[in-house]
Amino acid sequence: MLSVHIENVGTMAVIECVGRIVRSEAAFTLRDAVRSQGNAGMVVLDLSEVSAIEADGLGMLVFLQRWALDHDIRLKLFNPRQVVRHRLERVNSMREFEFATLDEMIALLAHAQDRNVRAA
Secondary structure (H helix, E strand, O other): OEEEEEEEEOOEEEEEEEEEEOOHHHHHHHHHHHHOOOOOOEEEEEEEEEEEEOHHHHHHHHHHHHHHHHOOOEEEEEOOOHHHHHHHHHOOOHHHOEEEOHHHHHHHHHHHHHHHHHHO
């Protein structure tokens, strides 16, 4: 089971994922969450609370990376647990993705929030 929470800050969407991405229904939940952010300039998938990822989830991440590129959206992964990172490494998917560091996330959120304040 996977649950997602979407937080929009300026043109950035942070999608917090909680649970496991091991079956197709979880992969489709992730797909729908990301694709709902078609107007975002950047989508960050917070994977810090994802405890497992299997073939359906890995395939969906690759699909979403290509979808984001086709829609001129930057897709970044943030803070995957070691087990998730290990699965990405085993299928050679690590080079497909951009990973956001904690410092980068803080800077991105501050920049997006600053742009919101100026726009108001």
